Every structure is written in C-alpha cells, then in structure tokens.
Amino acid sequence: MTEMVKLTPKDFATDQEVRWCPGCGDYAVLKAVQRTMPDLGADPANTVFVSGIGCSSRFPYYMETYGFHTIHGRAPALATGVKLANPELNVWIITGDGDALSIGSNHTMHVLRRNLDCQILLFNNEIYGLTKGQYSPTSRVGTRSPSTPFGSVDRPVRPCAFALGSGARFVARAIDVHKNLPDVLKAAHGHRGAAFVEIFQNCIVYNDDVFAPFTAKEHAGKQLWLKAGEPMLFDSGTKGLTLDREALNLKVVDVADGDWQAADVIVHDPKNKAVAHMLIDMPIGSFPMALGVIYDDPRPTFESAVREQTEAAISGKSADLQALVSKGQTWQVEKEPREG
Amino acid sequence: MATARHFVPPEDASPDAPLEAVVVRFAGDSGDGMQLTGGQFTLSTALAGNDLATFPDFPAEIRAPQGTTFGVSAFQINFGSAAIETAGDAPDVLIAMNPAALKTNVGDLKAGGLIIADEGEFGQRNLAKAGYETNPLDDDQLAKWQVMRLNISQLTLDAVKPFGLGNKEALRCKNMWTLGLALWMFDRERDPIVSWLKAKFAKAPELAEANIAALNAGHAYGETAELGGQVTQHHIGAAPAEPGLYRTVTGAEAISLGLVAGAKLAGLPMFFGGYPITPASAILHHLSRLKEYGVTTFQAEDEIAAIAASIGASFAGSLGVTSSSGPGIALKTEAMGLAIMTELPLVIVNSQRGGPSTGLPTKTEQSDLYQAVYGRNGDAPLPVIAARSPADAFDCAIEACRIAVQYMTPVMLLTDGYIANAAEPWKVPDMGGYAPFEVSFHTEPPAEGEAVNPYRRDEKLKRVWIKPGTPGLMHRIGGIEKNVGSGHIDYAPANHQAMTDIRAHKVLGIADSCPDQDVCLGEAGGRLAVVGWGSTFGPIHQAVRRARRAGQDVSHIHVRHIWPLPKNLGDLLRSYDRIIVPEMNTGQLKTVLRDQFLVDARPVNKTSGQPFKIAEIEAAIDEALR
Numbered sequence: 015m016t017e018m019v020k021l022t023p024k025d026f027a028t029d030q031e032v033r034w035c036p037g038c039g040d041y042a043v044l045k046a047v048q049r050t051m052p053d054l055g056a057d058p059a060n061t062v063f064v065s066g067i068g069c070s071s072r073f074p075y076y077m078e079t080y081g082f083h084t085i086h087g088r089a090p091a092l093a094t095g096v097k098l099a100n101p102e103l104n105v106w107i108i109t110g111d112g113d114a115l116s117i118g119s120n121h122t123m124h125v126l127r128r129n130l131d132c133q134i135l136l137f138n139n140e141i142y143g144l145t146k147g148q149y150s151p152t153s154r155v156g157t158r159s160p161s162t163p164f165g166s167v168d169r170p171v172r173p174c175a176f177a178l179g180s181g182a183r184f185v186a187r188a189i190d191v192h193k194n195l196p197d198v199l200k201a202a203h204g205h206r207g208a209a210f211v212e213i214f215q216n217c218i219v220y221n222d223d224v225f226a227p228f229t230a231k232e233h234a235g236k237q238l239w240l241k242a243g244e245p246m247l248f249d250s251g252t253k254g255l256t257l258d259r260e261a262l263n264l265k266v267v268d269v270a271d272g273d274w275q276a277a278d279v280i281v282h283d284p285k286n287k288a289v290a291h292m293l294i295d296m297p298i299g300s301f302p303m304a305l306g307v308i309y310d311d312p313r314p315t316f317e318s319a320v321r322e323q324t325e326a327a328i329s330g331k332s333a334d335l336q337a338l339v340s341k342g343q344t345w346q347v348e349k350e351p352r353e354g
Numbered sequence: 355m356a357t358a359r360h361f362v363p364p365e366d367a368s369p370d371a372p373l374e375a376v377v378v379r380f381a382g383d384s385g386d387g388m389q390l391t392g393g394q395f396t397l398s399t400a401l402a403g404n405d406l407a408t409f410p411d412f413p414a415e416i417r418a419p420q421g422t423t424f425g426v427s428a429f430q431i432n433f434g435s436a437a438i439e440t441a442g443d444a445p446d447v448l449i450a451m452n453p454a455a456l457k458t459n460v461g462d463l464k465a466g467g468l469i470i471a472d473e474g475e476f477g478q479r480n481l482a483k484a485g486y487e488t489n490p491l492d493d494d495q496l497a498k499w500q501v502m503r504l505n506i507s508q509l510t511l512d513a514v515k516p517f518g519l520g521n522k523e524a525l526r527c528k529n530m531w532t533l534g535l536a537l538w539m540f541d542r543e544r545d546p547i548v549s550w551l552k553a554k555f556a557k558a559p560e561l562a563e564a565n566i567a568a569l570n571a572g573h574a575y576g577e578t579a580e581l582g583g584q585v586t587q588h589h590i591g592a593a594p595a596e597p598g599l600y601r602t603v604t605g606a607e608a609i610s611l612g613l614v615a616g617a618k619l620a621g622l623p624m625f626f627g628g629y630p631i632t633p634a635s636a637i638l639h640h641l642s643r644l645k646e647y648g649v650t651t652f653q654a655e656d657e658i659a660a661i662a663a664s665i666g667a668s669f670a671g672s673l674g675v676t677s678s679s680g681p682g683i684a685l686k687t688e689a690m691g692l693a694i695m696t697e698l699p700l701v702i703v704n705s706q707r708g709g710p711s712t713g714l715p716t717k718t719e720q721s722d723l724y725q726a727v728y729g730r731n732g733d734a735p736l737p738v739i740a741a742r743s744p745a746d747a748f749d750c751a752i753e754a755c756r757i758a759v760q761y762m763t764p765v766m767l768l769t770d771g772y773i774a775n776a777a778e779p780w781k782v783p784d785m786g787g788y789a790p791f792e793v794s795f796h797t798e799p800p801a802e803g804e805a806v807n808p809y810r811r812d813e814k815l816k817r818v819w820i821k822p823g824t825p826g827l828m829h830r831i832g833g834i835e836k837n838v839g840s841g842h843i844d845y846a847p848a849n850h851q852a853m854t855d856i857r858a859h860k861v862l863g864i865a866d867s868c869p870d871q872d873v874c875l876g877e878a879g880g881r882l883a884v885v886g887w888g889s890t891f892g893p894i895h896q897a898v899r900r901a902r903r904a905g906q907d908v909s910h911i912h913v914r915h916i917w918p919l920p921k922n923l924g925d926l927l928r929s930y931d932r933i934i935v936p937e938m939n940t941g942q943l944k945t946v947l948r949d950q951f952l953v954d955a956r957p958v959n960k961t962s963g964q965p966f967k968i969a970e971i972e973a974a975i976d977e978a979l980r
Contacts (some may be wrong), residue, residue, distance in 0.1 A: 028830075029805075030842060059825045064666070074830050075843065080822035082669055083832025084662065085692050091659035095666025095674065096822070098650055099625050103670065103822055121662075124655040320650065328646035335618055335785045338647065339611055339748075343546060344601040344782065345401050347592075 023048040026058060028078045039190035039215035040069060043137065044076055046195040047106075053196070054203050061104045064093040066113035069144050070137035070215070073108040087118025090125035090134070094316075097130055101317045104203075105132040111152040112142050115171050119151075126180040128316040129207045133199070136173055136210070137190075139217040140224050147220035159220075174294040177210040178287070178309060184209040185290065185309040189229050190216060194239060194306065201307045207315045228303040238302040240282045240293070242310075245274040248302045254279030255293075255302075264292045266301060284310040375434025376590060377442030378536065381459045382451030384418050384427040387529035392429025393777070394533060394550060398542040399433045400602045400779050403592025406433035407892060409441030409965065410775045414632070414715045421475075421483040423454045433540075435591040440892035441776065443967040447539075449532055451475060451506070453484035460496070468500045470535070472528070474507030504575075506531055513571035517564040527568035534572025541589045544573060596781060603780040605744040605773035606636035609677075609703060612751025613637075614647045615785065616701075617673045619752065620759045621792040623648040625667030626675045627660035632715045633771040634679045634705040657685035661702070665689060668698040669831070671795065671821035673755060677703035679771075680722050681712060687730055690764055694734045694857065696831045697809075697817045699758035699765075701751075706770040706888075708963045717963030718772035720888050721939035726766045727917050727946060733854050735861040737761070738917040740768040742891035745780040747773060750914065756791050761864055762816045768916070770938075772889045772965055795819050799826035809841045815860035862918045871920035875899060876909025879929035882978050885955065887913045887943050890936055890966055897971035908975055913943070924951040934958050934978045936971055 026048040034040045051061070061079035065071035067086035074081030080103075084092045089107050097105050107125075114122045114136050125132070141159070142148040149159040149166040152173060156165040174185050184205040188198040190213055202209035214225045228236035235249035246255040251269060256278045258265040267277045283289065290309035296302070380395070382388045389410055399406050409430040418425030432442030444464045450456035452475040460469065476489055490496050491503050510528040511521070519527075530551070537544055548566055555562035576587070603611075617624035626649060628638035642651040650672070654660035657678055664674030678686065683704045693700045706722045708714025726738045737757050741747035747769055754767040796818035800806050808829045810818045820827045829841060837844035838852045873883075875898050886894040891912050898910040911926065913919070927933055927947065933955040935944040941957035948955055958974040960966055 058828050060823055062670075062822050074832070077830075078828055080828050081830035081832075082666070082696075083830065083834060084665075085688055085833055088658060088662040088689065091654065091662035092666035092669075094652070094654075094659070095625060095627065095663030095668075096670045097666075098652060098663070099623070099667035099670035099672040100821075100823060120655055121659055124659070324645045324650070331646040333618075333647045335615055335647070338614065338644070339785065340599060340601070340782045342601050343397055343401065344599050345403065346599055347403065347595045347597050 021052045023052060026051045026078050028076055030075050032076055034069060035219050037218040042190040043213055050196045050199045062096055063106045063108055064089045065108040066118055068110040068113045070108055070110045071113060087113055088121060090121040093132055094125060094130055097132060097317050098320060101321060107132055107134045109136050111138045111140060111150045115151045115173060123180040126177055126182040126208050126210060129183060131207055131315040131317060133202045133209045136212050137215040138173055138212050139215045139221055141217050141221040143217050143220055172294060173212040178290060178294060182210045183207050183311050183313055186211045186307045187305045189214045198306060205310055205312055207312050227298055236302045238304050240304060240306040240308060242282055242284050245279045245281050247274060247279060256280055374436050375432060375438060377432045377445045378447045379428055379430040379445040379459060380449045381426055381428040381455035383420055384413055384425045386451045388427045388429050391529045391533045392431060394547050395536055396431055396602060396777050398537060398546055401546055402542055404433040404590055405438040405593035405779060406431055407438050407441045408777045412716055421452055421454055421480045423458050423484055426455050426458045428459060433590060435593050439896045440968060443969055453480045453486050457484045463499055465498050469496060470502045472506035473503040474505040510568050513568050514564040517560050519564055527565050530565045530568040531572035534569040535576050538573045538576030539587060541587055544569060599782045600779050601782055602777045603744050604775060604777045605747045605769055607640055608744050608747040609751045610637050610640035612748040613675055614644055614649060616752040616755025619788055619790045620673055620755055622673040624675055625664055625672040626651045627654050627664040628677050629654050629657045629660045629682060631679045631682045633707060633774045634677045636774060637677045637703060657682040658689060661686040661689040664700060665693050665698055668700055673699060675701045679705050679707050680709045683725060691730050691732060691734050692833045693764040694736055695833050697762045699762055701754045701758050701765050701767060703767045705774045706768060714963045718770045718965060719938050719961060720770060723942035726768055735858050736764055736766055737861055737864050738766045738768060739914055740888045740916050741773055742888060742912055744773055744776055744778050757864055759793050760791055761860060762819060768888060770889050795821050797824050807841050809836060814863055815856055865918040865921045868915050868920060870922040871926055873909050874912050878926060880909055881907040882932045883909050883911050883927060883930040885911045885933055885935045887916060893966040893968045893971050894936055896968045897975060900972060901975045906979055919950055927951055927953045932978050934974055936966060936974060
C-alpha cells in the first residue's frame, strides 16, 4: 500500500446500525478494534473479517473492510481458504465461546495447529446469548440457565488452555472494556501466525458480571497484566508470582516496598510454554487472572509453507493443458473409421 | 461416453459384435493384487487398439482376513473389436486365485465359460474358509464350465527362484504370472508391463526382475505347455476408431483433468478442499500433483472444513472445488446453503456410493439424486449435472465450472463409484476446441454517494464477483438474508420473497445456456423411451441397440442436466407412448420427471451395489412393450 493520509477509526466503521443489546461488551470491543486499525496502518481493502454465528459474529457487518458472516463454528475453516487463496490479505476471525469451543472446536484446534497467519478474537461471555441464555462450554459448574435449571454439571473448557494444547504460538487475554485491549490487539496483529486472543466480554442480559471477580473496579487488584521482561506483579505491585520449586507450580508472594527481587518474583518470558500453561491454569480467587500476552513464540506459518512447497514443486514445470490431457501411455489410431 | 462418440456409430456396428468381444474377470484375495493385474491388462488391451470397459469390484476392507469370501477382490474387463459400452454381463473367462474367489464369482460365469484356478491355493483350510466341503476342482460341481487347474503358486515359485526372495515375497509375484498367461491368451504385448514394473520397482531392482520373470513364465507357459485344448490363443482385432491420439482414463482422472481445464478456461486458480473418503479420494490425490496448473489442494480436518475453505477461496477469487461421497456430502449440506445464499461459485463433486449412512463404501449406486436436487434446508436451488462415463466426466467437470462462474452459484457434479474407478479408452481432446469462459471481476468503485452492492446483477441474475483486495469495494456477505437492492441484512417479508424468487429464477435460467436434450439412440417420439442418467448409460445404450435390431420401437434418452432439466425435455418425453427410467436407486429421477412434467415415467430399479446388466434392461424393455 502506498503512503497515504492516516485513516481514522471512523474510516473503519460502516453505516450500518449496530444491533447489540445496550450495554453489551461487544460495543467496547468493536470500538477498540476500529481504534486500533489506523494504528496498525491497516488497509481496509486488504483486511477481511470472518465470523461464525452468535452475537459477536455480527461483528464484520460493522467493519468497513471485507467481511464474511459464515455459519456456526466454521469461520476458521473458511478463513483458511481465504488466506490460502490470497496470502496478502490480513485475516481476522471473530468468534465466541459456543462458536469456537463447542460446534467449531475442531476447526479452532486445526487452524491453531496449522498456524495460519490470522488473528482470532474469541469473545468469551460464558453463555449462549443469541439463543437466549443457555449455558456454554465455558460456563462454570452450577450455571443456571434455561437448559440447566438446576445448574450445569459439566466442567468448562479454558479457552487459552485449549489453544495452547492445540499448538497455538500466540495466546493472550484481555477484557472488553479495559484500556489495554488495543495493545493486545496490536501484539496479536504483530505476531506472524495464528494469534489467539480470549476477550472476557460481559453479557449484560444473560450473564451480567460473571467476570466481576477480577474486572470490577474494586477487584482490579486481581488483574495480572503480563509484560515481556518485566516481573509478574499485581495489586499495585504489592503482590507477585514466584515459582514454588517443590510443588513445581506458581505461588503468590507479598512484595514489600517494591522489592520484587527480594520476594523472588519471576520475570515474564513469553517464549516459556511451561510457565504459560501455569499462568493460564491459575484458579481465580487465590490467584490473580493472567492477562495480556501470555505466550508468543512464532514459527513458520501454514500459508507460507504451502506457498514454498508449491513454488518448489512447480519450478521448471510448464502448465500446458494439452500436454496434461495427453499424459500417460497413449496410442495413435491411424486408420479411417469403418464405413457404415 | 467416449465410446459412443468416438467409435463407429452404434447402428453401424456389426450385428455379430458380441462375438468380437471377450469378458475376463480376475478374482483373488484382496492382497493378491487383482486390481493391479486388471489395470495392467487394461493398459495392454487399450494399446492393442481394442475398445474396452472395466469394472473394478473390491471390498471395503483393505486386507480382509486371507481366504475369506468377503475379502475377495475382482476386476472385470470387457474388450473387443467393436464398440464396448459396459463391462459385460457375464464373464467368458474367470481367473480364480483361491477357493473364495471361485465361490463368489463362478455363478456369474457364462455356461461353457472357462475357469482358470490356482490349485495351489485349494488346500483344506482355504476350501473350508470358502465354505466348500469338497474340492470343486476334483468333483463335478463345476461341470457347467471348462476348468483348467494350474498350480500357479508353485509355477511362480519356480519362476522366481533365482532371485532368492522369501516364500511370501515370491508368492506375491503370482499375479504377474497370471497376467503373463492372460497376455498370451489374447495376444498382447508384454513390453508396456515390463517398463511399468521397472518404474514401479526402481528402488528394488530384484523385485522388478522377479516380477518380470513371473510375467514371462506365465506367458511362456501358454506358449509351450499342453493346455489340453481348453485354452487357445485368441486375437481380438483393433476396434474401429476415429483417427487420433488415445489414452485410457478413469472417471476420477477425467474429473480431475476436467476441473483443471475448467478453471483454466475460466482464467482462475483452483482451490480444492477435500477430506479422505471412498471413492472420492482419488480426485484429491490426482489434483495434489498438479500444482503447476494453479491448483492448491487442502486436506481439511473434516468434510465441513473442506467445503468451508473452498467457499472462502471462492470469496477470495479462486474457483473453489470440493469433492466427497454421500455421507460427506451430507455433512457439507449447511455450507452449500451458505454458498447458495452468498452466491459464490463452487463445484461440489459427489462420487455416489451405496447408502444410506456408511452403506456400501466401495460399491456403486445412484441414490443421491434427491440429496443433490432437494436435500437442503430452505428453498435452496442448485444446478446438478451428471456424468455418464469416465470419459464424459471430463466434459461434465468443465461444464460444472462454466455454470459456477457464469451464474455465481454452487454446482453439484454427480458421478459414482463405478465411473470413478472404471477405465475406458479416451480420445485425447483438442483443448483449443473448448471456448473459454473467462471471469471478469468487478473492480469499478460505485459512483459518488452510492454504496457498494454485492448483489448487483446482470440480465442473467448473476451477481457481481468482487475480490477482497479490490480498493473501494469493501463489502460484507453472509448466510443471513440480504436486501435485494443493497446487500445489507434484511428480514422483511417482501424482501425474502424477492430474494427467494431471484435465487430460483437464476438457477432455472441456467437452462437457457444448456443444449436441448437429444435422443442418443432412436427417434424423437415413438412407443417407448428409456430415460437414464449417469453411469447406467452403457447397459441402457446396448440394450436399446439390441432391441432396435430386433425391430422394437424404442429410443434412448440420457439426461446430463438433472437440474434445471433441459427446456425441451417435457415435450420430448410426451412424444412417446411409454417411458421407463432405469436407475440404481428406488426411482429418484423418475420422481423428478413426474413432478416436473406430469408424465407417466415408470421406474426400473436396482440397488444391489452392482451396475445393471444389459439383459436386465432388455427384459424391462420387453416388459414395457408387452
């Protein structure tokens, strides 16, 4: 793209009326994405938003880019075709907890394993909103919903653990209304390969305040915002995480007077997969919620591998259709057809 | 079918044509290499200039327990010096590599036909596994036929002895010994097989040499041994054919080549999304080797991902293609609706097999016609075309690509397990003779103050195709109903009515670009029309030809465009007193014809997993004319 006037968030907004419930966390995410796009130098004509089905999947209709609102769970598969057909396109996948981790979990796993270069924004509200409030695969045990009037009994999946287990090379977490969301989006965009971002998104109608234990103002001390090369501190720097060398797990320690080294607080290395697993699995309550870029260790992408193999396979070959249909063992019939 | 188009006109074929044709069936254990033997025999037969048709028939199990009846794999070839339309009703020669192969196949053999049996495999254990209480080679169970017993196992071991192979490896050469004998019987060249063996075993020259030795030994056995007068050498002359370059082709190869040609004629790169399934996988295998023709193949995580990725590629400006068989097509159904709703070009190849559910994975059936024409939620029209033979599949694949891009629609191409696996001679087409149908993407930004409308249409109702990456034409599409004028979300009643009508009319309008239905044998009008579609072409054609020779007033109509149907078909059908529709299902095209034209089409059905025999159709013709 040639240098041009810097676009504004408005340039990424369509003229379509946004149809989410008033107060929905999706509005905040939409604004954050529209605000981030100009900072990324994104070209609207080269950007494609692909979504599945659910509240969050209406997202592409509100982005002044190319967009495809597909079918339930299949956005990663469709996006794979888009990216393989034209690797120059910048592909964003918008999905939800039901879309990505129930009906479409197979595709989520494979797009991560293959490492397609794309950004996956999973709006996790722990509920099926568009179908009016049934419990979802991320709902906690005991969630009461129209389909589980006595509370759900099955254990939830942790989106980031699923992603890491599937072979994701970039895993991050953010909160819909938090000011850090654009930074996480930028990091995801900067990562070459499949970048998985779980966004805690509040469903004001069916699951209000389900994330309040760490998102509410009074609980902001439960947020651990990770930064590469910096100590894992939270609660205004009064607490930190250290490694319990006997249990081989993380442990919360108090930090006195900001002296984190004395408290043996560990420094965040986004390439450390073992620690990433531990950070993702910390139970909220006794531990903080790990947020920001948890894991980031790029490796070659799927579409580049496909392209390289194709280039190697076709080098020196010509594409002569007549030669192709004439291949194999052939024989020539010389004589005239028999007269009738 | 190539044989119909490229060889002598059917009515000109000599009345004693059957005498010039021979049907041979190779049958053995699924580990005996019968499909390879048959394939190589086919090649040498084609090179000898015979017309031919084949029927590979193998079990779903890769290596079923040895010696069992359900592990029998067979390959039948019908070849001759006149036009050949089917793989033959009943074999003249059965080569049985073990008792199970004899047991399961001998019932089909013509009375007086020849059985060549490997008596080395007729021990107590194998006899018991096949359910024989006594050795049929020793008593009069096979009295109806001529029996030639050869210890092929021992003869092979003797032939390959110098190469020092283990017993098991040495015995694996016995299919080549058998092939050598068969080549001698029909006066065929060994050279092409020898060069094929050398290429196949390039990394293990001793295996190549052993197999060649077995092949030569089998051939020499025919030439020198006293075969008791049962086996004599036959020379089947070359079939009359239009001059030109020929090759053999299977349906799976022809479809792959046709898709490549179709994408090229459209001026587009092709994206093929597939998932392994019998009998459709062969198309994925063929295409994955053709990268230099602008083909990207993607083996997806499941059938749904295969079609979804293909739709994504079409959105991005490639020609998306996906392929499967019945159960996989069922999984793709929701995504087909998405392609219909978003009006993106897409070719869906269905290699039909026996159903429902897993059904008969390796056997043939035509029972997915309802699924193709009707099988989606909502009013979801989609054009459907059906190939009649391996060679015809090439032109059908091109036609599917043409319709997909000229009308911005998914297209279903029906073939079946028989067409996919069977081989026939194919006159290599002159690619210069195909008219290109190059796609032009929409690139013009809307006028000042106007919005981009992805549903802007031409007079054929085709919408514009805008590739992501095109400046100024950003737009959103999706499975949710869109406004007829703007392309924005719109659930209004009148709008859904309008869009439903447009989708239906667009697809029906495809008939304007398709040729009228022809009568491929006989006249327009008369006492009886035999209407077929797909791979029943061969037996119907041959049966109608025989009936006409016997003076019966009967014609053959074979429908390629299943939906929309050709515009003249209703009038054509009404010009006959009676109509019968032979199908390898319970009467699916019959239902569509009745529904569309209110004609009294009568079903002739077979769902045994085996193709029709000519005699079965002849009987149906007699019955209809009674």
